[in-house]
Amino acid sequence: MYEKDGEKYFVVDSHSHFWDASQENWVPGAEQYAKGWIDCFYGYHKLGPPETHWDWNRYLKVTEEDFVRDVFDEGHVDVAIFQSTYLREWYRDGFNTLERNAALAERYPGRLIANGRWDPREGDAGLKQLEEDHLRYNLRGVKLYTAEWRQGSRGWSLRDPEAFRFLEKCQELGIRNIHVHKGPTIWPLDKDAFDVADVDTAATSFTDLNFIVEHVGLPRIEDFCFMAVQEPNVYAGLSVVVGGLMYARPKFFAKVMGELLFWVGEDKMLYGGDYNIWTPRWQVEGLVDWQMPDEDQFSDYPRLTTDSRKKILGLNAARLYDIPVPAQAQLGASATQAGAQA
């Protein structure tokens, strides 16, 4: 647990990866997409503090030792949740598959949770695969990538009747946490690819499921906020918000946090560090130290308390994923109180 000024923070990183973007894994003929994808990630990487930047080759694929050091030993993360992303059109063995994530998770029991995935375009075979994945990995969540390319299709929508079949299956199996990533190439291209309206439809129809919109719907923060305020089961995944703005654009970081605190609220915001786009250490330490600036332009945004930081950094995600939280990291359990009880 991260400790600062006598307070203990139980950190759940709700959006982590263990990817393989090495050149050996690029699909012949699709190299430009495989490279374009990881280059795009690398661009985001460079929005973090310069002392945390890696060279491109290392960025393509980190080792288990790198992961353990960066995330657990130095990164203050107690539990990390892997979000699987396949992208098999571009990466031969997949970019960041459930199998790869789960293999690592098995070696660190209690510290790593591997989420599954599904794609409604896979139909009955996909439903069967989801059941098998659940049987094998006891899934607590899935990551959906609505913009993924598949056999000429550039993506899908959560409103599709086929998607509803998969959501029903999640409900039936008890896979409660649906992480949704909005991406830039969803079909049809003449619509706004980042539109989060389909999440609204799904969240209204499946009230037992939690919908965590990753990257808070970036670049449609406003649409996300106006939607999330109406849906009790929609959450804000802060990955990319912290990593991409806290260092590079601190004023915008403050404003975006202010908007999220106002519309969505501190009980529904989940820290995500997005390893290895960024390492978690500077993000966790930065968030614990962060406060809304005092200038006038921020004056009507909510302030953070120690409790809000604890919730955002871990307690909210722990609640969604039934992760046990040590007593000394619970709300109100400051060092002084704990000392008084001892």
Added chain:
Amino acid sequence: MTLLDRVYAALDTVRDPELDESVLSLDFVSSCEVSEQGAAEVHLRLPTFFCAPNFAFLMVADAYDAVLAVDGVGSASILLDDHFASNAINDGVAARAGFVHSFAGEAQHELEELRANFLHKAVLAGQDRVARPLLADGWTPERLSAARLGDLPGSPDLDRLRNRRELLGLPAGDDAPLLMDAAGRPVTIEAMPLHLRRARTTRVGMEANGGYCRGLLADRYNLGTTP
């Protein structure tokens, strides 16, 4: 003004529809040349390989129209570089084929609805840009809610708001209300706090996106400090 200056001035009217900012101010124009015979060649660049192709198409097509409209330009070649859909976009715009034809099978409509959607966001964000300084200057809510564009001190933000409304066919004259909803109806004083909240959120969203885009572009093309 030289011909090249006039071409640059034309490019300055071309906006990223999503960010509502000029492609010049965003540094998306990587080069611009005009021959003595009036052949213009403009190269555009974007922050990532996977930037949304629909907005990219609009920028290339708008740049084509704007440059070709410059007196003295006889032909225009607008080339988007380093993008996954560069060829489809560049060829489609050069052939004036439209978006649906350029992305056959992947799009059913041209992009006017998309463009209008983002102009509406710009109009909403623009109301925050204009109203916020007035409130800071001590305007009462009553005065703000009754304000018409002709009552306001002139500013680039006000000009920008009028321009975006005109593009949508919304009231933009001196007697038009400052605060209006998407359909062009005035906002009542009761509805004003929520309206202004939404306006600010929309502005924060658009400007924060611009922050990401500038940072990613600066890194991608080694531009040094971000503009």
